[in-house]
Amino acid sequence: MTQSVVVQVGQCGNQVGCRFWDLALREHSHVNKKGIYDEALSSFFRNVDSRRSVGGSCDITGGRIQSLKARAVLVDMEEGVVNEILQGPLRELFDTTQLITDVSGSGNNWAVGHWTYGSAYREQIVDQLRRAAEHCDCLQCFFLIHSMGGGTGSGLGTCVLKLLEEEFPEVCRIVTSVYPSAEDDVVTSPYNSVLAMRELTEHADCVLPVENQSLVDIVNKIKHMSHSGKPGSVIKKDSAIISGQGGVSGAEKPFDAMNNIIANLLLNITSSARFEGSLNMDLNEIAMNLVPFPRLHYLVPSLTPLYTLADVNIPTRRLDQMFTDAFSKDHQLIRADPKHSLYLACALMVRGNVQVSDLRRNIERLKPMLPFVSWNQEGWKTGLCSVPPVGHSHSLLALANNTCVKSTFMELRDRFTKLYRKKAHMHHYLHVDGMEQGCFTEAISSLSSLIEEYSQLDATKDRLMPDAARLNIAT
Amino acid sequence: MSIVTVQLGQCGNQVGQELFEVISNDANDTQRKVYSECSSERFFNETANRELVARSVLIDMEPKVISQSIAKTGKSGKWRYGDRSHFSQKQGSGNNWANGYCVHGPRHEEVVMDIVRREVEHCDCLAGIVAMMSVAGGTGSGVGTYVTQCLRDTYPNSFILNHLTWPYGTGEVIVQNYNSVLTLSHLYQLSDAILVHENDTVHKICAQLMNIKHISFRDVNKVIAHQLGSVLQPALTGDSHGIYNRNPIGELMSSLVCHPEYKLLSVCNIPQVSSSSMAYSMFTWPGLLKHLRQMLIANSKMEEGIDWQVRAPSFQPEGTERTGSHRRPGFNTSLANLLILRGKDVNDAEISGFQHPSLYTPWLPADEAFSMWKTPVPFNKYEKSAILVSNSQTLLRPLDNMVGKAWNMFASRAYIHQYTKFGISEEDFLDSFTSLEQVISSYSQL
Numbered sequence: 025m026t027q028s029v030v031v032q033v034g035q036c037g038n039q040v041g042c043r044f045w046d047l048a049l050r051e052h053s054h055v056n057k058k059g060i061y062d063e064a065l066s067s068f069f070r071n072v073d074s075r076r077s078v079g080g081s082c083d084i085t086g087g088r089i090q091s092l093k094a095r096a097v098l099v100d101m102e103e104g105v106v107n108e109i110l111q112g113p114l115r116e117l118f119d120t121t122q123l124i125t126d127v128s129g130s131g132n133n134w135a136v137g138h139w140t141y142g143s144a145y146r147e148q149i150v151d152q153l154r155r156a157a158e159h160c161d162c163l164q165c166f167f168l169i170h171s172m173g174g175g176t177g178s179g180l181g182t183c184v185l186k187l188l189e190e191e192f193p194e195v196c197r198i199v200t201s202v203y204p205s206a207e208d209d210v211v212t213s214p215y216n217s218v219l220a221m222r223e224l225t226e227h228a229d230c231v232l233p234v235e236n237q238s239l240v241d242i243v244n245k246i247k248h249m250s251h252s253g254k255p256g257s258v259i260k261k262d263s264a265i266i267s268g269q270g271g272v273s274g275a276e277k278p279f280d281a282m283n284n285i286i287a288n289l290l291l292n293i294t295s296s297a298r299f300e301g302s303l304n305m306d307l308n309e310i311a312m313n314l315v316p317f318p319r320l321h322y323l324v325p326s327l328t329p330l331y332t333l334a335d336v337n338i339p340t341r342r343l344d345q346m347f348t349d350a351f352s353k354d355h356q357l358i359r360a361d362p363k364h365s366l367y368l369a370c371a372l373m374v375r376g377n378v379q380v381s382d383l384r385r386n387i388e389r390l391k392p393m394l395p396f397v398s399w400n401q402e403g404w405k406t407g408l409c410s411v412p413p414v415g416h417s418h419s420l421l422a423l424a425n426n427t428c429v430k431s432t433f434m435e436l437r438d439r440f441t442k443l444y445r446k447k448a449h450m451h452h453y454l455h456v457d458g459m460e461q462g463c464f465t466e467a468i469s470s471l472s473s474l475i476e477e478y479s480q481l482d483a484t485k486d487r488l489m490p491d492a493a494r495l496n497i498a499t
Numbered sequence: 500m501s502i503v504t505v506q507l508g509q510c511g512n513q514v515g516q517e518l519f520e521v522i523s524n525d526a527n528d529t530q531r532k533v534y535s536e537c538s539s540e541r542f543f544n545e546t547a548n549r550e551l552v553a554r555s556v557l558i559d560m561e562p563k564v565i566s567q568s569i570a571k572t573g574k575s576g577k578w579r580y581g582d583r584s585h586f587s588q589k590q591g592s593g594n595n596w597a598n599g600y601c602v603h604g605p606r607h608e609e610v611v612m613d614i615v616r617r618e619v620e621h622c623d624c625l626a627g628i629v630a631m632m633s634v635a636g637g638t639g640s641g642v643g644t645y646v647t648q649c650l651r652d653t654y655p656n657s658f659i660l661n662h663l664t665w666p667y668g669t670g671e672v673i674v675q676n677y678n679s680v681l682t683l684s685h686l687y688q689l690s691d692a693i694l695v696h697e698n699d700t701v702h703k704i705c706a707q708l709m710n711i712k713h714i715s716f717r718d719v720n721k722v723i724a725h726q727l728g729s730v731l732q733p734a735l736t737g738d739s740h741g742i743y744n745r746n747p748i749g750e751l752m753s754s755l756v757c758h759p760e761y762k763l764l765s766v767c768n769i770p771q772v773s774s775s776s777m778a779y780s781m782f783t784w785p786g787l788l789k790h791l792r793q794m795l796i797a798n799s800k801m802e803e804g805i806d807w808q809v810r811a812p813s814f815q816p817e818g819t820e821r822t823g824s825h826r827r828p829g830f831n832t833s834l835a836n837l838l839i840l841r842g843k844d845v846n847d848a849e850i851s852g853f854q855h856p857s858l859y860t861p862w863l864p865a866d867e868a869f870s871m872w873k874t875p876v877p878f879n880k881y882e883k884s885a886i887l888v889s890n891s892q893t894l895l896r897p898l899d900n901m902v903g904k905a906w907n908m909f910a911s912r913a914y915i916h917q918y919t920k921f922g923i924s925e926e927d928f929l930d931s932f933t934s935l936e937q938v939i940s941s942y943s944q945l
Contacts, residue, residue, distance in 0.1 A: 025561075025562060025563075025589060026561075026589055026590050063562075161589060162589035162590050164590055300563050300567060302513075302715060302716040302717070303509075303671065303716065304509060304561070304563060304564070304591075306561065306590070306591045306593060308590070308591065308593030308595075309591070309593050309594045309637075309672075311593075311917075312593045312594045312595050312637075312674065312914075312917050313594055313672060313673040313674060314673070315914075315917070316913035316914045317913065317916070318916050369673050379713045379714060379715040379716075380714060380715055380716050380719070381702070381706070381711075381713055381714035381715070382713065384667065384669070384702070387669055387670075388669065391669070398907070399907045399908045399910065399911045399913055400673065400908060400913065401904075402668065402669045402670040402673075402904070403670065403673050404669065404670035404671075404673065405594075405670065405671075405672055405673045406670070406671055408716075491903065491906075491907055492906055492907050492909075492910035494902075494903065494906060494936065495906075495932055495933060495936045496936075497933070497936045497937050497940045
């Protein structure tokens, strides 16, 4: 069984991370009734004997759970969010050594996050990462959670990403990035995002982009559903993907609903690595199957179902509906419509009581509606995990490597260009030690060439590509 | 003589476990003591406390599947796996053939071969090694190929039969065609024979013949195990002189694999019905054999949907040159066939339909091309079963499709960076493609 370490950077990263740990505990306590520290738990948690002195932990598998510590490193350049975590019900999960904070924040400035704090805290960060890695028997993956629009998550987060590549080149790096919406209130978010994009393209193995606007839409959809008062539309308790109920934390805070969605995304991606199933899908298989070319590693996530209706008399046509929904525009976590763009590859991770025949039937059914690139007509990667998430009997996570991300990137580029043309706010960046004009030009050109790669693939979309000529064998 | 199985990767281990279940049930079921003992000796080692321990080595790069298998069989009480006959690691091969073959294989070679050696030493006399794996993933395919190479090096005089499970055509793993091409091209040099089951075919059998509504991998694996078991269980052969054959794998090879260019074998087993219909079904040998023969020449894998229009060309008189006239569209030409009959009144079965020269390629005399084994002991609750193991053009189309898709993907160099980073270069890919095109060409010209 492998372990993963979560690195949460910046305000958004830590808030999402917090929801993740809460929901992870909820999921494991649901499954693990006997309180035994099993392999599944060990993928994200250490079992520590708190009687021993600090630094002397004993990770005994198979023993009873004593004190769980999250395999995490929390980084933030202002203390507000991390302090809240430390005062909240999850405080026991974190050792003070796992936290790296400063006081004044990055001022929404990527350069400050990346260069100033990046160099100042480099040693400390590497230390903590190494420590976390040493506690792992077999470290498979780093999950980095951050936002793109701010200063810390975006700047320092991508600096951490570079460090991860340098120090642990063999460990997979899966980055969950929250992209700003067009109506974002941070004026410099386009700069921050584009500067961060370059790092993601160069140093991440996979990126799961998430847009705030999509999360808002999903939250509204669910709230609308639950308040509509239609008969048969009562949502089963705890089952909504935005619900944190049943977790450790108490009342829900404003962004909690949206962050729960991302937390659920992470739980579902790792489900097959943690629990058993008839067709296991490990984390390293995700990058292997979904990334045909090294730079095109942006995977659009979609989660279904969003909630389970409390009425158990709903027939199991629901199962097929779940597959259809995964490809609908409303369920994607970025504002894009994959059905009308080109699929390079698609992964379906199913949890719960679903058999291979259901999976096959749905793939057959949906295939004709989804355009796949000519050399990957059957580009489906499937995984079946038998343990369903809390509150559902089955669920589906679809990860699509689809050219529809191009539109998100193009919008980003447009917003960047609007500011860059006027050189607006640039002095804040150029004042920072280590930052130069060249960083901007490199970043935008990296983004442009990425968009170009996606466009070239898109161009093949409706053309009938001939099969490559086969080798001729002398007989 | 005993057979040692090596179960590799998730598929190999899941199918292997079902195989031992089938064999153990079949052997326990029967009233015939000699058959039972022969079967037990072949597949199990009896310990001092009268326990049956499977002669099997379980290998996987991640622990979940093996621990489940061992737990499950431990509970059944009928048989179990050896305590030290398994090897697993923490992190899988990531569906990457190169990772399995270049990294995991060599890294764990010593430990794995140690376990195999121990298992082989428990055998009084080794009949052969059956390696079970899938071709789509990373461990079964990559590590499996490496282990087969080690087996070949360590036991140069033993028979090695590779049992492969080919994935569903519409993807289970996106890079499955690459992994399959790399596996097959290497195994062709290392293995004595390659027995193939395709998930698509078995799935259809489950759906149409056995009427299973929600087909799970367990159902698929049970059918594969049933078919494989029916080939490997004891039988009386031409050479065995009235007792159960002592050299099943060797005889399988000599009957079917007469030329190193032709190693692909497929299995048909009829009848296959759901357990609920079994009580109401009556089968006769003429009926079964007629269907089986047509299934062979029309390339159908099931008793339903057989194309009866496909016919063997009419017999040509002695002395005339047999040309490619038998290469009619839709007609499946065989290189060699092995017919195994198990059950009641087996001596009454009329098998001349399978000996007709028109079924076979012209450059092999028909009487060399056909062999038969039989036993009056029924297999796995079926009063009569007829099994055909054939070396024919059956797998030509699926193989061609697989190579075609892999080649298309290779033309755009998609995913290649995932392989080169572990040591498999574009050259290696080209070599593999070339070998398989050669195999396709050979089979096309049968």
